Amino acid sequence: MAEKQLMKGNEALSEGAVRAGCRFFAGYPITPQNEVPEYMSWRLPQVGGAFIQSESEVAAINVIYGAAATGVRSMTSSSSPGISLKQEGISYCAGADLPFLIANVMRGGPGLGNIAGAQGDYFQSTRGGGHGDYRLYVMAPNCVQEMFDFPKRCYETAYKYRIPSMILADGTLGQMMEGVEIKWPEIDVKTIEKPKWSLGINTERRERRMVGSYDLRDGMLEKMVLERVKRYKEIEEKEVLWEEKMTEDAEIILVAYGISSRVAFAGCKMAREKGIKAGLLRPITLWPFPKKRLAELAPKTKNFLAVEMSLGQMVEDVRLAVNGATNVNLFARPGGSPIFAEEVYKAIEDIVKKGAKEYATVK
Amino acid sequence: MQLLNEKPKSLLDIQMHYCPGCGHGIIHRLVAEAMDELNIREKTIGVAPVGCAVFADHYFNCDMIQGPHGRGPAIATGIKRSVPESVVFSYQGDGDLASIGMGEIVHAAARGEKLTVIFVNNAIYGMTGGQMAPTTLIGQKSTTTVDGRKPEINGFPIRMCEMLSTLDGVVYAERTTVHNVAGVVKSKNAIKKAFQNQIENKGFSIVEILSMCPTNWGTRLDNPSEATKYISDSMVKVFPPGVYKDISAK
Amino acid sequence: MYQGIRISGFGGQGVISAGVLLAYTGIIENKNVSFFPSYGAEMRGGTANCSVVIASDEVDTPIVSSPDTVIVLNEPSLAKFEPMVKPGGILIVNTSLIKTEPKRKDIKVIKVPCNEIADKLGNAKVMNMVALGVFAKATGALAIESIGKALPKVYKKLKPEVIELNIKALNEGAKLA
Numbered sequence: 001m002a003e004k005q006l007m008k009g010n011e012a013l014s015e016g017a018v019r020a021g022c023r024f025f026a027g028y029p030i031t032p033q034n035e036v037p038e039y040m041s042w043r044l045p046q047v048g049g050a051f052i053q054s055e056s057e058v059a060a061i062n063v064i065y066g067a068a069a070t071g072v073r074s075m076t077s078s079s080s081p082g083i084s085l086k087q088e089g090i091s092y093c094a095g096a097d098l099p100f101l102i103a104n105v106m107r108g109g110p111g112l113g114n115i116a117g118a119q120g121d122y123f124q125s126t127r128g129g130g131h132g133d134y135r136l137y138v139m140a141p142n143c144v145q146e147m148f149d150f151p152k153r154c155y156e157t158a159y160k161y162r163i164p165s166m167i168l169a170d171g172t173l174g175q176m177m178e179g180v181e182i183k184w185p186e187i188d189v190k191t192i193e194k195p196k197w198s199l200g201i202n203t204e205r206r207e208r209r210m211v212g213s214y215d216l217r218d219g220m221l222e223k224m225v226l227e228r229v230k231r232y233k234e235i236e237e238k239e240v241l242w243e244e245k246m247t248e249d250a251e252i253i254l255v256a257y258g259i260s261s262r263v264a265f266a267g268c269k270m271a272r273e274k275g276i277k278a279g280l281l282r283p284i285t286l287w288p289f290p291k292k293r294l295a296e297l298a299p300k301t302k303n304f305l306a307v308e309m310s311l312g313q314m315v316e317d318v319r320l321a322v323n324g325a326t327n328v329n330l331f332a333r334p335g336g337s338p339i340f341a342e343e344v345y346k347a348i349e350d351i352v353k354k355g356a357k358e359y360a361t362v363k
Numbered sequence: 364m365q366l367l368n369e370k371p372k373s374l375l376d377i378q379m380h381y382c383p384g385c386g387h388g389i390i391h392r393l394v395a396e397a398m399d400e401l402n403i404r405e406k407t408i409g410v411a412p413v414g415c416a417v418f419a420d421h422y423f424n425c426d427m428i429q430g431p432h433g434r435g436p437a438i439a440t441g442i443k444r445s446v447p448e449s450v451v452f453s454y455q456g457d458g459d460l461a462s463i464g465m466g467e468i469v470h471a472a473a474r475g476e477k478l479t480v481i482f483v484n485n486a487i488y489g490m491t492g493g494q495m496a497p498t499t500l501i502g503q504k505s506t507t508t509v510d511g512r513k514p515e516i517n518g519f520p521i522r523m524c525e526m527l528s529t530l531d532g533v534v535y536a537e538r539t540t541v542h543n544v545a546g547v548v549k550s551k552n553a554i555k556k557a558f559q560n561q562i563e564n565k566g567f568s569i570v571e572i573l574s575m576c577p578t579n580w581g582t583r584l585d586n587p588s589e590a591t592k593y594i595s596d597s598m599v600k601v602f603p604p605g606v607y608k609d610i611s612a613k
Numbered sequence: 614m615y616q617g618i619r620i621s622g623f624g625g626q627g628v629i630s631a632g633v634l635l636a637y638t639g640i641i642e643n644k645n646v647s648f649f650p651s652y653g654a655e656m657r658g659g660t661a662n663c664s665v666v667i668a669s670d671e672v673d674t675p676i677v678s679s680p681d682t683v684i685v686l687n688e689p690s691l692a693k694f695e696p697m698v699k700p701g702g703i704l705i706v707n708t709s710l711i712k713t714e715p716k717r718k719d720i721k722v723i724k725v726p727c728n729e730i731a732d733k734l735g736n737a738k739v740m741n742m743v744a745l746g747v748f749a750k751a752t753g754a755l756a757i758e759s760i761g762k763a764l765p766k767v768y769k770k771l772k773p774e775v776i777e778l779n780i781k782a783l784n785e786g787a788k789l790a
Contacts, residue, residue: 006637006646006767024445032652050444054437055470062434062467066410066441069428074441092431115652176675177633177648179640199426200446202405210420212411212429259674266673338676 004179009169010035012148012180013103014043017075019186020152022101023049024074026063028056028082031115032171033105036077047189057082061089061102068093068100069211071198073155073189077103079171080121081112083129090164091130095213097197097228099158101151102136103167105174108336116336117171119258122313125168126287133225135232137165137239138286140257144178152184157239159195161231168286170309172259172338241284242293246272250279252352253297255318256307257283260339264307267344274345276352286314291321298325303351305329307344309337329356371395373404375424384587386541386574387415390483390550391422393541394452397555398425401562407450408442410435414456415489433464436471439478450561452479458488461497461521468527472567475532479557480569482523485576486598493579497521500601504581520601524571528608534566536607540573542594546604560611568611573598614644614669616754617677620744621662621694622686622707627741630767631684632663635745637763638755639667647675660689667754682752684744686727688713705747707740723747725789731782736775739782746786757783 007015014036025040037053044051050067054060060076067074078086083104093100106121108114128134137157139150147169154165194200199209215221245265247253252271256264261282271278281297283290294304304322306315311334319328331347333339350356370376373395381387398404404425411419413432420427430438435453443451460468460482471478487505488494495505495512498520502511512520528536537553540546550572557568575590618635622628632648639646649664664677683698684705685691691711698704700719709728725747731740749757761780765771771779 004640006633006640006648024441026441052440052444052474054440055466059434059437059467059470062430062437063441063444065430065434066428066438066443067445068441069438070442070445072445074445088431089434096428171652172649172675175650175652177636177646178672178675179646199408199428199442201449202426205405208424209426210428212420212427214417214429262671262673265671338674338678340678341673 002182004181006177007144007148007180008035008175008177009144009147010105010174011039012144013077013151013167013169013174014039016148017101017151018043018047018049020155021073021187021189021192022075022151022155023047023189024064024067024072025049025076026052026054026060026067027076027078028054028060030079030082032107032117032174033077033079033103035174036103036105057085058089061086061093064100065089065093065096065098068098069096069199071195071200073100073192075101075103075151077105079105079107080109080118083121083124087130090136091128091132091134092213093164094128094134094136095132096211097162098211099155099162099164101154101158101165101167103169106168106170114336115171117173117259117309117338118334118336119170119260119309120311120313120334121168122286122308122310125166126289126317134228135163135287137161137163137235138168139165139241140168140284140286141173142258142261142282144173144176145180147173148180149183152187157235161235163231163235168258170259171336236288239285240288240290242290243282243284245280247279247281247297249277250301251277252279252303252305252348253301254278254280254305254307254344254348255283255294255314256280257286257314260307260309263339263341264344266341267307267348270341270345271348274349276348278348289317289321291317294318294321295323295325298322301326303327303329305331305347305351307331307339309333309339371399373398373424375422377421379422380418381415382578384575384577384590385415386485386572387483389541389547390481390572390574391419393547393551393554394454394481395423396551397558400555401558403450403558403562406448407452408446410439410442410451410453412453412455412459414459416454416456416483417490419454433459433462434467435459435464436467436476436478436480440471440474440476443476443478450479450558452481452558454481455483456489457482457484457486457496457498461523468523469530472527472530472569473532475566477561477564478567479561480567481554482569482571483574484523484571484602485574486520487576487579489576489579498602500597505579522602524569524607527569532567533569533608534611535560535568535609536571537609538571538573538602538604538607540594540599540604542573542575542591549604556611565611571602573602573604614754616667616682616752617680618665618667618682618684618748619662619677619680619694619697620665620684620686621660621690624659624661626686627738628661628686629663631741631745632665634760634763634767635665635667635755637767638759641759641763642755644669645672647672649675660687660693662690662694682748684748685711686741686744687711691715703751705744705751707744709740723751723790725786730785734778734782734785736778739779742779742782743786746783747790749783750787750790757787
């Protein structure tokens with residue numbers, strides 16, 4: 001095994017994307033994701049790619065709309081307020097079935113909020129985010145290694161199903177440094193076949209191609225959306241990812257994603273030391289959400305505890321999956337405040353030992 | 364029998380949705396003729412706007428993309444930078460380019476993107492039914508300026524060619540009209556030049572074309588010949604045709 | 614083992630570079646590490662600080678709320694971070710710039726005139742290395758030699774003689790732990 005490299009989350013994300021074949025980036029500065037455009041600005045020209053610092057997030061996503069339409073693996077990144085600005089363009093990309101990668105290094109909100117890590121964009125990310133019926137394939141890394149590894153899977157899924165993909169990280173993951181092991185070979189973009197739908201030079205005298213998201217003819221838009229929904233169903237069946245730790249005998253199962261999942265797991269370990277059988281289910285894809293697995297686990301455990309750095313967003317997906325089969329509790333810290341293992345443990349103890357039901361702590 | 368003229372190959376043979384007397388049909392034809400004459404159809408990618416020309420992606424016989432309102436120059440940037448050997452044009456109206464998309468057009472021009480922009484200025488929002496545009500003349504009636512545009516309430520019309528020609532990234536900016544034959548010929552030449560500049564990798568080119576909107580210019584002008592008069596009598600005074608910048612020879 | 618560290622001082626005192634160096638050293642010693650900087654509005658002028666975790670187990674959070682060891686290089690840092698030190702933990706104080714006496718009795722306080730020592734070595738910039746030398750010796754969390762090995766990997770442009778000077782500063786610090 002080669003020695004690990006010490007990498008910052010945002011840089012690992014950028015390098016991981018480039019190695020996964022990203023050759024086009026457009027973005028606009030916003031803390032805490034600035035290292036992504038900075039890195040891409042020098043890295044992409046090295047591999048013959050293009051970088052554009054656009055005049056706004058609105059322009060950035062539309063530059064990507066154009067680039068993605070030519071079939072090039074493209075990427076944009078931002079943080080919460082900037083992602084809000086990109087929603088119109090993301091909706092158009094989804095409506096035009098364009099695959100690309102968008103990274104949201106979340107910060108505290110709403111509004112300008114603050115620049116600390118937060119998870120307040122869960123609803124926005126997992127429900128589509130912009131106008132209309134659509135979804136994004138959303139992956140939530142919980143360490144710098146996954147910041148490096150996940151762009152590859154995002155591109156693969158995005159191109160396979162023609163869906164925009166998102167990496168939902170947060171300021172902590174973006175700014176922290178950890179050891180990264182390079183486990184997979186760099187993708188040779190020459191081996192990637194140009195998609196059949198991509199715009200470009202028409203040397204083979206093919207039929208002209210159109211990329212767009214509208215159809216005003218009677219009933220045609222519904223047909224278009226329903227065709228897309230078929231792909232969504234397949235993604236829900238085949239592409240859902242999660243990780244479980246110590247759930248086999250758990251009387252309480254914590255559900256947490258991203259940086260919160262690490263703190264939640266530390267809380268589980270503290271509980272185990274005190275004789276409380278706690279376990280963790282970490283959704284790795286937020287859409288599709290591991291709802292089937294949660295439903296399977298529901299009859300086997302007494303409690304679920306959602307742990308999130310938002311005002312109780314992911315907990316709604318847990319409740320939908322569990323569908324009343326057992327208690328679903330919440331530990332939440334909004335506004336860019338970090339969660340610590342001790343307070344997670346305290347919540348576990350309150351629920352398991354004091355029998356708190358419908359426990360909902362917003363600290 | 365000798366064939367004197369035919370439909371350009373770069374235009375598909377389908378019925379357009381434009382109103383009688385509208386300038387879009389003429390301008391579409393001019394763009395298509397320019398593409399034919401420069402033999403660039405196979406490498407041209409067009410960006411359709413939101414507005415009356417939203418269906419432009421159905422009319423041009425080349426690869427086309429339709430995107431969000433005003434973002435054409437950003438989309439075109441993404442395409443051109445991905446496929447630099449292509450010829451990319453953005454076709455936009457006045458609401459699209461000079462109102463909601465002001466940021467995108469200015470910055471694409473400032474970056475000197477090697478693009479061709481066809482800007483159709485008819486001083487009104489057509490598709491949505493005749494509201495005030497950023498280029499609506501002072502005193503001009505619209506459905507949101509029922510007594511005519513008043514500077515103290517609605518501000519002043521924006522002259523895009525003049526503004527953009529101050530930017531170093533712009534190689535060519537010309538304003539023409541399609542209200543008479545001379546104007547149509549000039550427009551054709553300007554469009555061709557704007558494409559030629561891109562083929563020769565020279566930089567950002569924009570052709571602003573003053574165009575008629577008989578439907579939304581109010582009942583008095585609700586016929587094509589009256590509408591052409593509105594251009595020659597009123598619009599050209601606010602938006603004088605001419606070459607505002609041309610450094611393509613340098 | 615688990616060692617949670619906070620380092621704090623003025624921007625320009627090498628707070629961030631010291632933290633990155635510790636994290637890299639942890640990798641060389643095959644440990645799990647995390648480094649987390651303060652970022653944003655306090656980048657210039659005010660107090661910069663960072664969290665470092667070096668552990669044999671997985672690191673749960675990179676934000677260290679009750680550090681085993683705190684290194685404070687300037688006066689405002691003492692006021693902010695002294696209360697955070699875990700009971701029984703270590704507080705390393707740069708007495709060249711900090712005149713206030715630490716108040717805590719339940720922690721070990723190590724006072725080191727980092728700037729003076731660095732000046733004596735001939736380069737004021739290595740004052741952060743003096744503090745790291747103290748840290749390595751006092752906690753035993755990392756070997757001085759490993760920090761020396763990490764130096765050229767983290768700072769690829771450093772000349773050999775500058776690396777030598779940094780190692781000297783580490784050793785000087787270790788003597789005072």
